[in-house]
Structure formats: structure tokens, C-alpha cells
Amino acid sequence: MPEVLTAPLVVEFPFTRSLGPVQSAFLTGLRERVVLGVRTGDHRVLVPPVEYDPVTAEELHDLVEVAPTGTVTTWAWNPAPRRDQPLTTPFAWVLVRLDGADTALLHALDAPGPDIVRTGMRVRIRWADERSGAITDIACFEPYDGDPAGRGARSGGHTGRFADPVTGIVAPARLDYTYSPGRAQTAYLDALSGHRVVGERCPSCRKVYVPPRGACPTCGVATYEQVDVGPRGTVTTFCIVNIAARNLDIEVPYVYAHIALDGADLALHGRIGGIPYDQVRMGLRVEPVWTQGSRHPDHYRPTGEPDADYDTYRELL
Structure with a gap:
């Protein structure tokens, strides 16, 4: 372990x-x-x-x-x-x-x-x-x-x-603490360091959750079965950010989106790049972009595929 x-x-x-x-x-x-x-x-x-x-x-x-x-x-x-x-x-x-x-x-x-x-x-x-x-x-x-x-x-x-x-x-309000992601998210982070995305499948409803939580949020039962998902996915919803964030070297405006990775039953959060902010849309097909030494994708960019049909991701909004 x-x-x-x-x-x-x-x-x-x-x-x-x-x-x-x-x-x-x-x-x-x-x-x-x-x-x-x-x-x-x-x-x-x-x-x-x-x-x-x-x-x-x-x-x-x-x-x-x-x-x-x-x-x-x-x-x-x-x-x-x-x-x-x-x-x-x-x-x-x-x-x-x-x-x-x-x-x-x-x-x-x-x-x-x-x-x-x-x-x-x-x-x-x-x-x-x-x-x-x-x-x-x-x-x-x-x-x-x-x-x-x-x-x-x-x-x-x-x-x-x-x-x-x-x-x-x-x-000023500040909270300093030590965070431990636990077994499931530790495995998820370790997989990210190898440019893989893993979720865990619920043994009851069979849904795959990313990031994994160690338990199904719907059924409440423990999850252990790891499943590789993605790396490509579909933008389900998004927002345009117009305020520059401190300690974040990104030109505004930029877009953050919920992305349903292929094979996952829960959308995760990621920044969209490689496309003008006003061209981001629901159904856009995207893939991760990794930077050298990074443990997680820097952003997601369009794959060039046709947009996904709404019915394929409507349950993940």
C-alpha cells in the first residue's frame, strides 16, 4: 500500500x-x-x-x-x-x-x-x-x-x-493546517504523477468517481476498485474569470470548466487553454496538457473532435 x-x-x-x-x-x-x-x-x-x-x-x-x-x-x-x-x-x-x-x-x-x-x-x-x-x-x-x-x-x-x-x-483571516488526502486520493495523486487519471468504481451502483473519495457519495459504501479514465473529456459547464488571481500567472480573462472525463461519472475542475475564452462551450472535447515536473495537468485544450452530444453528458451537469 x-x-x-x-x-x-x-x-x-x-x-x-x-x-x-x-x-x-x-x-x-x-x-x-x-x-x-x-x-x-x-x-x-x-x-x-x-x-x-x-x-x-x-x-x-x-x-x-x-x-x-x-x-x-x-x-x-x-x-x-x-x-x-x-x-x-x-x-x-x-x-x-x-x-x-x-x-x-x-x-x-x-x-x-x-x-x-x-x-x-x-x-x-x-x-x-x-x-x-x-x-x-x-x-x-x-x-x-x-x-x-x-x-x-x-x-x-x-x-x-x-x-x-x-x-x-x-x-486578515488565515488558517494553516496539514491536509492528508487519505488512501483513495493518495492513489489518485500518485497516478497523476505518471500522467494517468484513476477513479474508483462503486460496487453497488457501478459509477466511477474522479477524484475518488474512498466511498460512493450516492450509496455510501466503500470503494476500492480502481479504474483508468480519460485522459480526454467533455466540458459540461464553465465560467469566465475576469479578475486576476494573486500568485497565478494567467492572463485574464480565462476559463475554468467542469470536465467529464471519458469513463467517469463525475466532472472535475480544470482550466481551459489553447482557445480564445469566448470560444469555450458546453460539449467541447478537451485533453490534458502536462508541464515538465508537474503532478497534475496544467490545463485542458481542445482535441479537435466534434462537440459531444448533449445527451452524453446531461447527467453530469
Whole structure:
């Protein structure tokens, strides 16, 4: 049995969003070392502020300044910080109810060890040296033994207090993980390295699935019988891509298509090349193009055969 493959994978998506008046004031305030909450109709102060009352759905706009000191309501120790977390040394994740607020804010607490962290301990904000209008303007919290700081008496009008308000943010989202394709897809990838495409046949319905999944998605039974398919196939559906992809050296527009390989009962995904994008069509007969050293086809190109009849691939749309 071949060795099962593994590979590190990264999924990353920088999410850009605009801010309404409440979130704009909150982040602009952090840049100026001021923490703002929002007052609800029943006089609770929510920190971080939200635009609508979570109980009544009433629109909220009465901004209130709260203190940079507060009380830990709950916590969890993080012994091994990961990339891009607030601190590089072990720390505690804490929920802190700032003085003057009725809800808690999640952030990091810089503490020498878990033995000194407790619910009810007093903490204060440690501000970042350089601030830009983001939650990271709070570098972390730190233990605090001083007197409670008073909440600012002023409420309302905070949206106009600061010059150059923050109106939008980019929130990076990233997931690093190790992917293992399992027995069936490992065999599929090994075959691709030899310019072969293999699927697996269901022992019940006799359909051949590519890429193989190790089990029939229709019948739910395990599959083991390998079947060579293709390499030629038929375009069943396609889309024209007009936006250049980062780290992908392909001139736009280009076409990605679902391709039903000969002998397979499931269409796979592939790029169409060797033909103008506006000449790609359903039923187009294509074949794979391999580049030197590649484990998978670089793209599919027309074979020159007549287009396939619709009835031969209608069930694979």
C-alpha cells in the first residue's frame, strides 16, 4: 500500500469592510487611547459597542467613554502562543469588564503564569506604542493594583471628537493546517504523477468517481476498485474569470470548466487553454496538457473532435 500523502496548506482571505458611526468611533477612540461603549435604552453600557441593541434591536448611537481599568470575569491560559497572537510569550485570554461597562471585552492578559490569574482580578489596558485604529491598539491587559479609574462623565458627541476618523478596516483571516488526502486520493495523486487519471468504481451502483473519495457519495459504501479514465473529456459547464488571481500567472480573462472525463461519472475542475475564452462551450472535447515536473495537468485544450452530444453528458451537469 502506498504511503499516504500529507501537505501543509494555507487558506487566507483579507476581509475589507466599511464601518458605521459606532464602530468608527470605537476604533478611532482606541487610536487616541480612549475606550468608548454605547448606551442602550435600559441604560446598560456595551463594550465593545454595537450598532443595535441585542435585546430590542433598537438602533444605538449614545456613545459613552469608559475607563481603561477593569475586572477579569473569566479567563483561559494560553501556554503556546501562535503566530500573530497578541503576545509571543505565554499569556491568558481574558474577558474584562471595564469600569463603567456592563459587558466584557476579550483580549490578552500579560501575566507571568496561570497561578496569579483569577476571576475578579483587577487589570488595566497597556496601549500599543503605535496605534492605527484597530483592536490591536490595545497591546494587552496587565495586572493593576491601583484605585478604580473613573468613567468619563461625557456621553454623546464622540463621533465628532476625533480628527481623521477610521472609516474602514482590513481583517486578515488565515488558517494553516496539514491536509492528508487519505488512501483513495493518495492513489489518485500518485497516478497523476505518471500522467494517468484513476477513479474508483462503486460496487453497488457501478459509477466511477474522479477524484475518488474512498466511498460512493450516492450509496455510501466503500470503494476500492480502481479504474483508468480519460485522459480526454467533455466540458459540461464553465465560467469566465475576469479578475486576476494573486500568485497565478494567467492572463485574464480565462476559463475554468467542469470536465467529464471519458469513463467517469463525475466532472472535475480544470482550466481551459489553447482557445480564445469566448470560444469555450458546453460539449467541447478537451485533453490534458502536462508541464515538465508537474503532478497534475496544467490545463485542458481542445482535441479537435466534434462537440459531444448533449445527451452524453446531461447527467453530469
